[in-house]
Amino acid sequence: MKIVVLDKPRENKGEIDWSELNKLGDARIYDDTPQEDIAKTIGDAEIVMLNKGKITKEILDACPNIKFISVIATGFNKIDLETAKKKGILVSNVPSYGSKAIGQHAVALLLEITNHVAHHDGEVRKLRKSSDTDWCFWDYPSYELEYKTMGIIGLGRIGQTVAKAGLAMGMDVIAYDAFINPEMQKLGINYVSLDELYKRADVISLHCPETEDNKDMINADSIAKMKDGVIILNNSRGGLVDEYALTDALKSGKVYAAGLDAIKVEPITADNPLLTAPNCFITPHISWAALDCRRRLIRLAIENVKAFLDGKPINVVNL
Numbered sequence: 550m551k552i553v554v555l556d557k558p559r560e561n562k563g564e565i566d567w568s569e570l571n572k573l574g575d576a577r578i579y580d581d582t583p584q585e586d587i588a589k590t591i592g593d594a595e596i597v598m599l600n601k602g603k604i605t606k607e608i609l610d611a612c613p614n615i616k617f618i619s620v621i622a623t624g625f626n627k628i629d630l631e632t633a634k635k636k637g638i639l640v641s642n643v644p645s646y647g648s649k650a651i652g653q654h655a656v657a658l659l660l661e662i663t664n665h666v667a668h669h670d671g672e673v674r675k676l677r678k679s680s681d682t683d684w685c686f687w688d689y690p691s692y693e694l695e696y697k698t699m700g701i702i703g704l705g706r707i708g709q710t711v712a713k714a715g716l717a718m719g720m721d722v723i724a725y726d727a728f729i730n731p732e733m734q735k736l737g738i739n740y741v742s743l744d745e746l747y748k749r750a751d752v753i754s755l756h757c758p759e760t761e762d763n764k765d766m767i768n769a770d771s772i773a774k775m776k777d778g779v780i781i782l783n784n785s786r787g788g789l790v791d792e793y794a795l796t797d798a799l800k801s802g803k804v805y806a807a808g809l810d811a812i813k814v815e816p817i818t819a820d821n822p823l824l825t826a827p828n829c830f831i832t833p834h835i836s837w838a839a840l841d842c843r844r845r846l847i848r849l850a851i852e853n854v855k856a857f858l859d860g861k862p863i864n865v866v867n868l
Contacts, residue, residue, distance in 0.1 A: 550574030550858065551614075553591050554621075555582040555599040565844055570598075570851050573858060588612055596854055606632040617641070617857045620866075621850040624758075630867040641853040641864040645706055647842030652710025654836035655754055655784050658808025661830055662780055663692035692805075695719035700750025702726075702743070702766075703757030703785065704733055711754050712738055723749060726757075747774040752782065759786035769794040777803060784810035784836040796822040799829055810836045 552574045554567075561567070570576045574596070582590045587602050588611040595614050597604070600621045606629050609615065618628060620642040633640050661667060668688065679686030699715035701708045704726040712733065715722045722738045725746045734740070746753070753775070757763065767781060768791040781804055783790055792813060798804040806828035812821065815834055823829050837846075849864075856863040 550596060551592075551594040552576040552596040552598065552854065553594040554578040555587060555590060555597065555602050557581070561843065561847065564840060565847055567847070569848075570854070573851070573854055591615065596857070598850060598854070601627070603627040604633070605629055609633060609636060609638065617854070617862070619850050619853045619857075621846060625866050628867075634867045638867075639857065639862050639865050640867045641857070641862060642866050643846055643849045643853070644864055646846040646849055647837050647839065648706035649710050650839040650842045651784060651836040652707045652714065652756075654810060654832070655707075655711045655756070655782050655808070656714045658782055658784065658810065658830055658832070659694075659752060659754075659780065662806040662808055662828070663694060665689045665691070694752075696721070697751040698723060698749050700724070700741075700746040700753045701738075702746065702753065702755050704728075704730060704738070704740075705756060707785075708754070708756035709733060711756065712736075715752075720752075744774060747771055748776070750779065751776060752780045754782040755785045755789050757785055757789070759788040764788050765791040765794075767791060767795060769797070772798045772803060775803070778805040780804070780806050780808070782808045784808075784832075787812040787815065793822050796826040796829075799826040806830070810834055 550573065552570060554576065557578050557580055567578055579590060582602060584602060588608045591597055591612045593614045595616045596619065597615055598619045598621055604618060604627065609629060609632050615638050618633065618638060618640045620628065620640065623642055623644055625640060625642045628640050630640060695718060697720050699720045699722045701712050701722065701724040704712060704724040708724065712722045712724065716736060723741045723746055724733065724738050725741060725743045729740050766789050772794060781795065795804065795807060799807060808830045810832045811834055812823065812831065817831065823831060853864055
């Protein structure tokens, strides 16, 4: 059985052992395959593993030996699932491998906004001294989260992690989600309409997939419904945010700050308006990248391959 891994370094910078995969067949592990070379790289392989590349109809037509695709990620929108299904090709993903760490990153963005850690660390390293005391100074006061309202859009595993952190910091947590989880209600999280969440929340954190219905859900109209000085967090999908509207709101002060780990075009380009926005903190889509998460991700993706070879496929997304 020939197995091709198209883009190893996205998950593995050398710290993770792939030897388990070699036990399953003739494994060819590539550093990073350009999109235009994917069909050639797959060749006659029967199993394909990838993180970010696109598997289009044209690629599936050009590689008739493919029997199984293991996406080394949760998202699988870059795979032509319909064509794969027609050809009898199963596609599996890794549905949950880093919910806690991804939620942790959202909280890290929030705390950077509220506590200005990086800025003041930089000032200390300049050996700066205060003009009015001999033991402390601050350029921006901290923003206390206790008694503020956190609004979670999408209360799945990741959203629940962020919600629990909000509760631990003494915040009132409200949520908007298509499904109501009684366990979350028992913790004191109240489900509300989207408009009510916009109206009440001091902090809005996005933890939902991008769909045709919610593209650019953070836009000029929705921002107008929010409190003045709201904080917006997004380490879900960049397409949820109208970046021009958010930039305008940051410049006007309507939005106090934004913490983002996902943008529309990645890697970011020089013309992205958010680069000129004040109080906008952007990280390069690294919420998922904790070493523990990547080890777990690769292990689970390989388990998907094992299950397929055993005739008992798991985590299939195109049945």
